[in-house]
Amino acid sequence: MATFRFPVHLLLGSVVAVGCSQEWVATPSNPLPIFDNDDVGKPVGAGGSSSSGGTSGGGQTPGPCVGDPGTPEIVRLGKVPGKTVLVGCVVTPQGAINGSVFISSDTIVCVGASCTDDPDAADATVVRTHGVIMPGMIDTHNHILFDIFNEEDWSPEKLYQNHDEWPNEPRYGAMVDAKQWLNGELALPDGNGGTAKITDPRGCELNKYGEMKGLIAGTTSIVGSANPLDKICYGSLARTIDQKSNDLPDDKVQVATLTPSKATGDAVCQKFVDDLTDAYVIHRGEGVDEYSRAEFDKLGTLTTEPGCLYAPETTVVHGTAFGEAEFQTMADKGMSLVWSPRSNVFLYGGGTDYTKTTDIKMALGMGINVALAPDWSLGGSQNLLDELKFAQEVDKNRWNGELFTPEMLVDMVTINAAKVLGLDKVLGSIEVGKKADITVISGDVTKPYDTIVGANPNDVSLVMVNGIVLVGDAVLEEAGPKWVACESLDICGVPKFACVAEAEGTDSDKLKQTWAEITTVLSTELEAFDARDLTAWDFAPLAPLVKCK
Numbered sequence: 374m375a376t377f378r379f380p381v382h383l384l385l386g387s388v389v390a391v392g393c394s395q396e397w398v399a400t401p402s403n404p405l406p407i408f409d410n411d412d413v414g415k416p417v418g419a420g421g422s423s424s425s426g427g428t429s430g431g432g433q434t435p436g437p438c439v440g441d442p443g444t445p446e447i448v449r450l451g452k453v454p455g456k457t458v459l460v461g462c463v464v465t466p467q468g469a470i471n472g473s474v475f476i477s478s479d480t481i482v483c484v485g486a487s488c489t490d491d492p493d494a495a496d497a498t499v500v501r502t503h504g505v506i507m508p509g510m511i512d513t514h515n516h517i518l519f520d521i522f523n524e525e526d527w528s529p530e531k532l533y534q535n536h537d538e539w540p541n542e543p544r545y546g547a548m549v550d551a552k553q554w555l556n557g558e559l560a561l562p563d564g565n566g567g568t569a570k571i572t573d574p575r576g577c578e579l580n581k582y583g584e585m586k587g588l589i590a591g592t593t594s595i596v597g598s599a600n601p602l603d604k605i606c607y608g609s610l611a612r613t614i615d616q617k618s619n620d621l622p623d624d625k626v627q628v629a630t631l632t633p634s635k636a637t638g639d640a641v642c643q644k645f646v647d648d649l650t651d652a653y654v655i656h657r658g659e660g661v662d663e664y665s666r667a668e669f670d671k672l673g674t675l676t677t678e679p680g681c682l683y684a685p686e687t688t689v690v691h692g693t694a695f696g697e698a699e700f701q702t703m704a705d706k707g708m709s710l711v712w713s714p715r716s717n718v719f720l721y722g723g724g725t726d727y728t729k730t731t732d733i734k735m736a737l738g739m740g741i742n743v744a745l746a747p748d749w750s751l752g753g754s755q756n757l758l759d760e761l762k763f764a765q766e767v768d769k770n771r772w773n774g775e776l777f778t779p780e781m782l783v784d785m786v787t788i789n790a791a792k793v794l795g796l797d798k799v800l801g802s803i804e805v806g807k808k809a810d811i812t813v814i815s816g817d818v819t820k821p822y823d824t825i826v827g828a829n830p831n832d833v834s835l836v837m838v839n840g841i842v843l844v845g846d847a848v849l850e851e852a853g854p855k856w857v858a859c860e861s862l863d864i865c866g867v868p869k870f871a872c873v874a875e876a877e878g879t880d881s882d883k884l885k886q887t888w889a890e891i892t893t894v895l896s897t898e899l900e901a902f903d904a905r906d907l908t909a910w911d912f913a914p915l916a917p918l919v920k921c922k
């Protein structure tokens with residue numbers, strides 16, 4: 374997100390007088406509810422664990438979550454934007470508690486039994502969620518510009534042994550051409566004997582499409598590997614966490630798909646020393662053969678100082694071909710692992726052989742930090758909620774369902790993922806002082822982790838990035854920003870809203886595009902590419918934002 378996404382008056386909260394157009398205005402059809410602090414945020418649970426580090430506020434002891442049936446509701450509209458209290462079952466590092474979270478500007482400032490009692494929250498908007506309030510999910514492995522495609526555009530023609538085999542297939546190549554044409558990477562015949570690239574490259578729209586796929590499913594940060602790097606337009610919707618426009622002070626995340634050159638490897642090691650890189654996230658060992666396994670050895674030998682990339686900053690994406698020796702080195706060196714099971718089983722296991730994905734049981738047994746991520750929507754999961762379910766499926770089929778608890782899986786898409794990126798002090802949990810990236814899931818709050826793992830995008834009732842509600846149930850639209858009209862979306866039969874266009878966006882940075890404009894542009898360009906009839910295959914329409922169950 375661009376740094377200007379959060380208007381200055383929001384950053385300063387209520388101490389700055391704001392114009393009428395920026396205030397929350399009660400209308401006859403939507404009167405300001407009469408609100409009494411006693412009505413909201415009371416712990417309805419009895420007893421339970423006491424709050425510890427990372428929570429503050431309320432002066433009451435938060436209890437375990439107890440049933441709170443109902444649909445999400447705005448209990449009070451605040452007088453100024455930028456302050457929100459979410460009431461419900463809060464997933465904290467100490468477990469799920471019955472309580473509330475107070476967000477001021479882009480930061481979590483209270484987590485506890487009753488943050489509504491915080492004097493500074495007196496003018497906040499209060500949302501009673503009747504649901505599970507969890508950290509926004511973090512996708513540590515995606516190829517976001519490909520997320521307009523799915524397996525109807527290309528699927529494996531056979532079982533593969535490694536990641537160098539399938540890119541050679543003509544249909545896969547044709548699909549890559551379509552992506553590269555839209556993104557302005559590829560020149561095509563211009564009809565006058567020469568070649569030309571697309572007049573207006575659509576990388577911004579491609580990136581936003583992928584971010585939106587994540588956002589509606591509760592994902593608030595995505596490692597998307599978009600290129601070219603650091604475009605301003607990446608600064609909207611979910612955080613483009615591996616690039617500068619991530620709304621954080623620094624970008625210390627480096628991503629690599631291929632084996633780096635010696636010079637690049639040496640430069641990465643130097644950046645570790647100089648504290649310029651906190652996370653080096655590199656694909657290694659994607660496949661099931663010795664060729665794939667040996668990529669781990671190559672990582673250790675390619676640099677001038679052997680083994681300098683075997684470091685706590687380095688995360689291996691995949692590790693599918695790894696065995697005890699590789700995982701032992703990773704554990705000894707404090708390296709992390711990103712696991713993408715559905716993509717692995719799709720490419721190397723015919724969609725059904727669950728042994729053709731990484732031996733996560735072994736990795737976990739050695740104490741390696743593991744995050745879970747989709748890879749892309751092309752045979753990988755369309756979002757993290759689906760990937761959570763696939764991880765459970767692998768567990769059931771390969772390890773008798775005894776490997777993961779739902780809580781472990783939730784950690785793998787939140788705090789473990791933040792650790793992968795070296796951002797666990799900033800993101801990945803609901804704690805005072807962290808950035809306000811929060812997802813709310815409707816469902817049974819007495820089993821909050823099961824509810825999260827079992828959720829689908831229609832159950833995602835609110836998603837907040839950097840303190841701003843960008844997506845949610847239609848009934849919560851008043852809690853969203855008012856800078857531009859938000860748009861209505863139907864997500865698997867449930868009416869939602871999405872706030873995509875930014876008031877301060879321009880034509881050139883593309884931040885003022887609406888969701889309707891983004892999808893229209895991409896559809897039109899993809900159809901125009903198909904109309905050139907360069908190959909036997911067509912790639913329109915766009916893969917759906919969500920394929921409903």
Ligand SMILES: [Zn+2]
Pocket residue numbers: 514515516656690748
């Ligand atoms: Zn990948």
